[in-house]
Amino acid sequence: MILCIGNVLSTAELQQILSLLSDADFADGALTAGWNARLVKNNRQLPKGSLQQRQIQQIIFAALEHNFLFQMAARPKLIHSILISRYEAGMSYGTHTDDALMVDQHRLMRTDISFTLFLSAPEDYDGGELKIETPEGERAYKLPAGTLILYPASTLHRVE
Numbered sequence: 267m268i269l270c271i272g273n274v275l276s277t278a279e280l281q282q283i284l285s286l287l288s289d290a291d292f293a294d295g296a297l298t299a300g301w302n303a304r305l306v307k308n309n310r311q312l313p314k315g316s317l318q319q320r321q322i323q324q325i326i327f328a329a330l331e332h333n334f335l336f337q338m339a340a341r342p343k344l345i346h347s348i349l350i351s352r353y354e355a356g357m358s359y360g361t362h363t364d365d366a367l368m369v370d371q372h373r374l375m376r377t378d379i380s381f382t383l384f385l386s387a388p389e390d391y392d393g394g395e396l397k398i399e400t401p402e403g404e405r406a407y408k409l410p411a412g413t414l415i416l417y418p419a420s421t422l423h424r425v426e
Contacts, residue, residue, distance in 0.1 A: 306360025
């Protein structure tokens with residue numbers, strides 16, 4: 267199932283997140299990639315555990331906790347940490363699936379569902395489409411800021 271959920275973040279929450287990101291230092295995204303994704307991942311990410319990452323994660327977790335449609339569709343027992351990615355000119359994240367197993371607080375956990383939460387308006391950047399392979403063919407998503415797309419972690423996808 268692929269599900270788009272609009273208005274997950276309010277305008278105020280988006281502004282708060284973008285403000286936190288305005289002076290943040292980003293690192294090589296390959297540092298958080300699994301062994302296979304590392305081969306196709308070329309982006310920048312907010313370092314896990316940084317002050318900005320923790321603050322943004324709190325905002326997103328609170329928004330997801332209060333979003334009825336997300337809770338009903340995903341039924342999350344636990345949400346693994348949030349990765350904040352940035353793509354600069356020429357960067358992309360090639361075709362991959364998300365890791366089926368991740369470690370959280372020294373426990374191995376199965377991950378079945380992934381999501382992408384768009385933080386910028388589509389007209390504010392070129393490229394950046396999330397492309398998901400489906401039985402009906404490839405679908406491209408470039409959604410409004412604050413919109414989330416939920417999809418199986420095993421789905422082949424990429425970011426242009």
